[in-house]
Amino acid sequence: MSWDCKQVKTSRGSFEIFIKGKGKPICITHLYSEFNETGDLFADCFTDEHMVILINLRGCGNSEKAHSPFEYSMIHAVLDLEAIREALMIKRWSFAGHSTGGMLGVLYGVYFSERLNDLLIVGAAARDYTVSRQSIYNREHPLYNKMQWLLEELKRPGLQSNERLQLKKDRTKLSLYAPELHDEYFPTSVKKKMSSLRLNYFSTELAVFDLTRKLERISVRTLIICGRHDVQCPVSFSIEMEEAIPQASLLIFEKSNHYPFLEERELFIRGMKSFFNG
Template sequence: MTEHRVELSDGATLYVKLLGGFSPEKPLLIALHGAPGLASHRETEATYGYLQSRFRVLVYDARGSGISDLKPPYTHERWIADIEELRAWAGVERFILAGGSYGGFVSLDYALVHQDRLLALILRDTWAWGTRGMMQALKVSLTSKRIRADPERQYRMWTGILLDDQDFAQGVGEMQALFAPDAPDIDPNAEHENTPRKGIVHAATQNWAFSQNMPKFDVRSRLKAIRVRTLVVVGRHDLITPFECSQEIAQGIPNSELAVFERSGHNPAKDETKLFQARLSAFLSSLAL
């Protein structure tokens, strides 16, 4: 494993970890975390790090997240350009792209622009229509009996008008139990990819993502244009990006397969780790790499 500060063409610097080294004989997998302004490479490293004996796994804090530069714009177009620059930095023409939650939105948009660069696509607990997704997240945060949320704060969070970083941290904090499945042996308050880290919460990134990006994100009618092999992963009990959203994606992408994890919430890689790793490994082994 090596750590890097990669400077991009516009002067922004991203924090990058390359697991598995620079060995050119290994295929490259680039993994995108979710929750802009909140999550980090820790999520993707925990999910895909086990693959480093067979793959080079590139994980990083996206622009505006973690300890990467807080240099806007935080648009999908800019985040896609960042992926392209990291691909070139890693020295490959084609790679596997994996995105979870919000990282799945960016992955879908990347696939529609740069499909020729992809060996395969992995989408975990995501959706294809931003407006419906935002309303679903707001609805469940206000109606679920599993949590007690501040309606005004949740409204600010899901419409991208948060007051400040503390407002963001509090909004996510009161939603913790929604990300885990309702299972007696799984702690709903355990740390996950959307657990706020002290001092590393960036409301400006979340505000941009949900006030500007999500209202115009709708790739439903374009899913059929994605021809690359795709694995769509979802937890049966995901309340934020429900099963139906992943089902819609899998039905829309012609060369895709849907993997449903029956005891998982928003992150099967955490909730059912062994099953997730076995299913992902089987998919990757089936690729002609």
């Protein structure tokens, strides 16, 4: 079943959202992914028990365009999410984010915990993860150059669809515990895109991103999940967040890299449902 697409007019502009499932509302987004009616594999994990609101951030899909580059910043994304929540007349919702979506969730929790029921952060960090030599984005990581080449190729204009698909596949396989299972994890039915403008802005913002001293401000129940072998946001950053957020708990998946919700899906669903059901 495809996702229902809606356009939401807010005080900060018009935003494209996709809705699926019934139950308590949960907001899901990613800092530079561009969603459509085919949905998102991470968001699909929550549709059995939640009304999932999947959001295209500013500059993605049919959402409001940015009038200045700083409108691509994480704090502006959080303010946009708040405007969307208010326009939908939702008093409080949960938030779940993976990777940069999880980093956005940390910022959301720091400044708007009172607007959240729960917070779920997967494969993320509260500061610049590239400082870790265990991160594939650190220059000393053995796969750093390969990852950078793939990222730059994905930004290249005029890419044929088959070229883009192969580049995305090669990039994703670098972040899997069992790369040979890629096709099993990622069905071709989900066809989201990447916003190069948002990714480029994030690349500059990441250098000064650090919420570690503000994590104690997150006053909402928080579940942090990370794969033991995560090469993008190494598990040490999840441990750091769990130790600083007052109501946080941590689940480490021993046979996962950056995608525990796919690599150990049953365990992920079980842990997620246990958290939301208290």
